[in-house]
Amino acid sequence: MTRHIDIRKNTYLDSVSLMSMSTKANAVEGVTQALLGMATPMNKEVLLNVGVQDPAIDAAKPSDLMIVIDAADDVIEDAIRAVNDILARKTRSADGAAEGRYRTLDGAFAEVPDTNLVLISVNGAYAAREARKALAAGKHVMIFSANVSVEDEIELKNLAHAKGLLLMGPDCGTAILNGTGLAFANAVRRGSIGIVGASGTGSQEISVRVHDFGGGVSQLIGTGGRDLSAEVGGLMMIDGIEALAADPETEVIVVVSKPPAEEVADKVLGVLGGTGKPAVVCFLGSPRTESGYPNVQLVSGTKPAALAAVLATGVDESTLDLHALNIPLIEEVRAKLAPEQKYVRGLFCGGTLCDEAMFAALAKFDNVHSNIQKDPAYVLGATDASREHTFLDMGDDDFTDGRPHPMIDPSLRLQRLVQEADDPEVGVIAMDFILGFGAHEDPVGVTVPAIEEAKAKAAARGQHLEILGYVLGTDLDTPALAGQVAQLEAAGVTIASSSTNLGLLAREFVAKGDNR
């Protein structure tokens, strides 16, 4: 065992960064423990109490960061390097030295001319103007902003196509390019599966499931949710597929979207068929089952999509943990619910996750209400009370008007959770928790008090309220998947292993006999 002590002078990282750094440092293989703290006299005393003593620590000032690493002799150098890497990344982003702030795109291009991608997140009214500038300068573009007109979208996508550039968006929430996550993205292994997605959280979910099945992602290209409409005609989807077809690192292509316009679906399938690479297509909620091309497989959900893609890379299915539905668990939960507890309430941050759970419910029930229901008779507004089975996409415009997305600001969802618990006909509340770049730093921790409150309300009237959670993330994410899951389990929440299973479990928990 070797002890390494490092004092970083005048290092001011915020508490969240310090904690995540401590968590990551302790996860480094071979590290017995890594201690991080500001060098206040009291903290030095605590270190002394746990047997850490050193002249460098004695000399340190309260503005200095103390780092103590205990690790096995043969890995201490690796451990130090790993911790220093984390620190270097953190300090770089915290002190702003490696990132410039510029008033205009022209200013930025002048200073860093070799940039090749621009992420635009300004008011939608100005996004197209900025995107035109970026394309004119020969840069790929990702437009995070919503509220860009469809006319502008078509013009920009045609312009980008003519220049051989990507135009991802508008309203594009996720991408992973050459291993770098943009906007909302998860830390997943790099590999040979390329994803093109018109639905942001659907793409994130597939990337995470691929990672869980041991696969990796070459590129994840977002198109924006309107790309497969009849008007836009899949301009970016088709360019994205062709980019992946030409990419030597990509062996398998996955496409995910809500059901496209029929003629656009035909076109997309045709392009995929022409690539010759194995392809998996998930048009969520679409009745199609045959693609018409031998190399293109249609699947019904995000988990089947990830599994099919990983198997197409040559992995032996018998070596995978498929996370099959836990049938005894379903029986167990059914037994706990009272006869009147026949409804599911789904409170979602992720639009595609909401869709997938809603489609699972629709396969068995008619009375499914939602703010994203296609059938006008079952559409609920943001201010409407839930009815029967209700699935809410709380990241949709009617909930986010004037406030941040629930992946960042959970307050509205917390209120709704407690509110749903007042309804004695509710048996199951299903929720997603999305980790990764851009998301809330502790989505589970911030929700646990509301979960406890909701359960207590039901318990007060003698009912068991089943809370079913799914955490979209990996153990490479910050916070890590395992910690978030453990917090939920400690709060009595049942964990689904995927978005697909979340929908199926929620439905089956309340599907006692024939309760259509």
Add this chain to the structure above:
Amino acid sequence: MRAQTATAVRLRAVSVDTRLADRLGPGLVSVGSVHSIHDRAVNVRTADGLLCCLATGDLEDAPRTVRIDADSWATARWDVGAPVDVDLTGATGWLPSPADLSGLTPSGLLRAAAAIDRQLPRPAGRTDFERASADLLGRRTTQLAAALQAQDAAATTRTAEALVGLGAGLTPSGDDVLTGLLVLAAAEGMRLASARPALRAAVADRLEARTTAVSAAMLTEAADGRARQRLHDLVAAIAADSADGDLATAIRRVREIGHSSGADVLAGMRLGLTVESLLRSSTTGHRPRRTPSPDWSPTSTDPHPQERET
């Protein structure tokens, strides 16, 4: 690494702590030089050594803080040591007013403490350091509660001093606990007001030698009953003694501060509420004071005598 810019960053203020504004003067002012940089906040050290903060407009008001207009923030490029100018013209002044807790019964205070307790996480320390500091924090907090309850000024100062700079984070946990307690004790109508001189003494001396600069600034302000707005909102929600939902929301908002800072602040407030309840129930016929205690002076001349560049 970019070269340091020689020109000052120039920014427009949306709102400003009125005490800081009095110190800086009106119009376009030179605030000082950049001390440290975070995503949405930049700390600036004034020429006379005061650590203050520039924050993006979407953050809340807080002591020594200037909230900056989003457009001008977007143009800023920060470098440690670079000078910063801010235009305070038209900025709204922020002045927190202490809530009045005199109307609460001992059981009302305990209800509020229980509401906080329900939302406190129960994390288990992972490293030896985290476990040892959490353990020490727990013991010293208990000692402080006993000293406050016994109305023993010397023991109050001694035990509070032992919390300064203790624990994880840029604002160590012990400082966060003290901040929650100090802000609560500064509410009107508190029996705890009599303990404020003893608590203030614990955070008066050589603070920047005992904790981080940011934390020292937080404690100095908290000693004057001042903290970021959401702490005041929580005290006001406790004072309202009304719908549980409002209180729970106010508690949750405080909990969301930092990684564990918010939970530590809540622990300090819970401690204060519990002690206050005991103090009120132990004195028959006691009527809490509505007037501020003698040491409370919102216009004290120099509240930060120990803030000096080291």
